[in-house]
Amino acid sequence: MNELITIKDIARICGCGVSTVSRALNNHPDINPDTKKRIMEVVEEYGFVPNNSARNLKITTSNTIAVLVKGANNPFFMKMIGIINDDIQARHYTMELRHVAEKADEVEVAYELTKEKKLQGIIFLGGLSTHSTEKLEQLGVPFVLSTVVMDEDAEGAYSSIAVDDVKESYKLTKYLIDKGHKKIAFIGASETDISIGQMRREGYLKALKEAGIEPDRKLMWLSKDGVDAYTMENGYNIMASKLKKGAKPDFTAVFAIADTIAFGAMRALSDAGIRIPDDVSVVGFDGIDMGAFSIPSLTTIRQPFVKMAHRTTQMLFSVMSEETNHSIITMDAELVERESVKAI
Amino acid sequence: MNELITIKDIARICGCGVSTVSRALNNHPDINPDTKKRIMEVVEEYGFVPNNSARNLKITTSNTIAVLVKGANNPFFMKMIGIINDDIQARHYTMELRHVAEKADEVEVAYELTKEKKLQGIIFLGGLSTHSTEKLEQLGVPFVLSTVVMDEDAEGAYSSIAVDDVKESYKLTKYLIDKGHKKIAFIGASETDISIGQMRREGYLKALKEAGIEPDRKLMWLSKDGVDAYTMENGYNIMASKLKKGAKPDFTAVFAIADTIAFGAMRALSDAGIRIPDDVSVVGFDGIDMGAFSIPSLTTIRQPFVKMAHRTTQMLFSVMSEETNHSIITMDAELVERESVKAI
């Protein structure tokens, strides 16, 4: 029974005009408390809910901030979203969360949403590796890029906040080197992956070179095109394919560009009878919860998602009030030492 | 620059009427290919995007199916959503995905969405433990409940699809008993959790009783109110608090109502120097990916998310075409034997 009850019906039932009903619904000041109460009762009784489409069409402004997330499965983002939501509500705004498909163009989605609702601001979480400057400018709404990889030439054009993947990756590799490791295998994304996968490889290579270690192509394992690189399964398959039966591995440490990959690799090592960290050390990247509970627990780079979330909303509101110019904030990640690394 | 360009502007620029532009945009048959091409060029040039609110307001029907998910962080749901999306697109429909907050009322969200868009159907994924029949009836749109716990009295009123948590929980407990375990600890949700936590406890108790084992209150560990029960951290804390220093544990197996909880518990056992499965066996519930890669890998009940996803869309379309009555489908879950259990 799709009884399309509208504001007109409510007005008719209450014996008043539609504007009075509208006023009651939107907490307008100029309304008699009694009539308001009467109207709200009828609204309750009939379960009337205003049509959002019609409302968005008429409304001139709203306290809505959109959060566009690319990579919804990332548990890391889930936590950030929770914090951002709290921050937004604390400022008496409403968060409109939208997950954008991996292959979709988030700027396009943002543009459509901007026309549909009257947004005050937008937060892009992840994605945007190949964004065009002009399309972002066209939005006409303040926005902040959070946890996205920036094009070099785009620096200064927008406000963004992220960790420096190259630097953190360098830090982690250097840590392994300082522990005496020289033969450090690397499990990365595919050749064509132009986002974080590439930057983390850069940091790895930089640390090796700085230590005078010649990078060994045979120890740099990239994922196949088409497969999701950031999975345990992928980590397992890559590691398993590199282990020669019965022979000792020709590396003493493994750097996986994601914790998930590291878990898969650890399992493959374990299956081959290789002990961690006694025979081979393993490190990951991201700092997901599991790393603290796995056996052995995982040494990794932990992204400061709490701080990043706070700074993101903070920056957006700053941009919205035109208090600040566009700025790029780089946050430090933390090297978490646990059980999966041994000095040699 | 928020240039609000509308369909009127496009019409003016093209020197034609708005209806012609609308026809071009919506792939109407009655339009000259040349004019259509010309219009689309202008649309491209100006980056015009139709206002969705206005569109939803006017539109009489759409090929949209909404999927409302409660518990977005659940990786289990993420996979199901992907499959459901493919199924929906294969039938030339569009999926509208909405994550509903843990504390929000999903039926209310559904109702608002129904008024806003012209939905053809709705899929509820998770949640709805305390739903009221009348509110669901009021929707006026075909819907299917997937992976939700049903009230007993609501059976037959809607179409739903889920695993039988009591039965699967019973199966898993019986498996432990068959392996010779008699002192089986249970890590569950809080006392007030009326959803799956309670049903899985029922199955556990049923298996014990059937085997003539008196349930030991001291081995049934419920989570504190207020904390998220389904986390590794919670599993760790509960297990750690139950282990007496230096003493052998007074149980030989542990049944955690979720894989995540099991991982936390395993880590706590490991920290106490207790070997798995040699000293204590551990089982989980859900069948998340990590269970195959953890060390040791986790014996668990794997929910058939692929099948469940397919059946869910299948059932929705069946209901939409009024081919079928409301029915409740219970799917069998699979007991996955891995390394965390040992016969004694």
Add this chain to the structure above:
DNA sequence: TTGTACGCGTTATCAT
């Protein structure tokens, strides 16, 4: 304090 009437941007109807 309340009601009337107009317009938001689009699609559907009807005429051409």
Add this chain to the structure above:
DNA sequence: ATGATAACGCGTACAA
């Protein structure tokens, strides 16, 4: 094949 125009449901200026 195309254009003019009436809705869709709501908020709001303006009149009362």
